[in-house]
Amino acid sequence: MPPLVDNPAMRYRTLGRTGLLVSEIGLGCEGFNELPPEEARALLRKAIEGGVNFIDMYSPNPKMHRAIAPVLREHPEVIVQAHLCTVWKDGQYKAARDLQEVMEGFDCYFRDFGVTYFPIGMIHYVDSLATWQTIVTNGVLDYAVKLKREGRIGAIGLSSHNPEAALAALRSGLIDVLMFSVNPCYDLLPPSEDVEDLFDHAKYEGDLLNLDPQRESLYEACAREGIGIDVMKAFGGGELLSDKSPAGVALTPAQCIAYALDRPGVASIMSGVHSEQELLDSLAFEDATEEEKDYASALRSFPRLNWRGRCMYCGHCAPCPKGIKVAEVTRFLNLAKAEGGLPETVREHYLSLEHLAGECISCGMCAKRCPFGVDAPGNMKEALALFGK
Ligand code: SF4
Ligand code: SF4
DSSP: OOSOOOOTOOOOOOOOOOEEEEESEEEHHHHHHTSOHHHHHHHHHHHHHOOEEEEEEEOOOOHHHHHHHHHHHHHHEEEEEEEEEEEETTTEEOOSSSSSHHHHHHHHHHHTOOSSOEEEEOOOOOHHHHHHHHHHHHHHHHHHHHHTTSSSEEEEEEEEHHHHHHHHHHSOOOOOOOEEEETTTTTGOOOOGGGGGOOOOOGGSSEEESSSSHHHHHHHHHOOOOOEEEOOOOOOOGGGGGOOOSSSSSSHHHHHHHHHHHHHTTEEEEEEEOOOHHHHHHHHGOOOOOHHHOHHHHHTTTTTOOTTSSOOOOOTTTTTTTOOOOOHHHHHHHHHHTTTOOHHHHHHHHSSSSGGGGGOOOOOOOHHOOOOOOOOOHHHHHHHHHHHH
């Protein structure tokens, strides 16, 4: 069955080197846990009708798996991201690291869904270097490699909230997909092994200026190396949408989704919907106007947080009289700079742009429109120097 890519209600993106075409709005699974089986199936059907073809299945809840499995069997084109290292114990979810437990837990996924293959096997919740070391030394990583070699999973994924741990895992060269928490508040914070730090408002009270460099490095490394990112917590568990947001200003779902989708490497947002209305709110992004998606003006209005001087790839500098897509050129420039050279893949992607930095006439219009005070013409000069065109 070919991937569902012809649904006009949805845009699709390539999930890095997996080559999978995934809907830019995907689904988290936690909402299904709370619904009676018939309602869970109806919600999933509604999402598929809306063009969703990508679903994260972190929860090992067998009842929920069996409730929605019939819909997934009707729609084999839906890409399921199953998790390694989650098990169902005493009626609850538990993160597992013991190899035997991990293998038994993953067998349950195959059994519950009645399948022999998952497109992605995601190593679950690796938030510290020590956890990553455990994954390497206790045989879980080897098990994931074996599953892939045997054709029982198509790609190895890793989920994390900590850029340090994720970068360490990426260096293994074995991770194809990253599930990461991305939103404009979390992106300001330095790495931490405690996920609770992301929800702790006190952490946002210091001077926070721009994206944390390790988070930025992580997104850039993913884009360069073809590791597709699917996003969790794009709305910060709903907090960013309320006046309780650590930013001090409520964002809209469309702004949060647009922000996450603009980060390098990101292919899809796993939206954790609990009701049909929440699903429709997320799907509405596909029809949102540029004004509705405009997160740049919202970020500028954060009373406590400063974003000045760094390109956020928001595209506000358009239009350029020479047709240069400044955000795209800047993204490739930053990817190359982060690598400290000129990777061939970045060069190729850059050269495939319709208009290159060499066409810039330094009119300064882009800089005038930039809400973040970025020296965009200066970036064009740098790009010309680096790429030669
Ligand atoms: S240069 Fe400014 S306006 Fe243009 S994409 Fe970057 S941050 Fe946005
Ligand atoms: S300064 Fe260069 S990139 Fe910016 S709008 Fe003018 S021509 Fe386009």
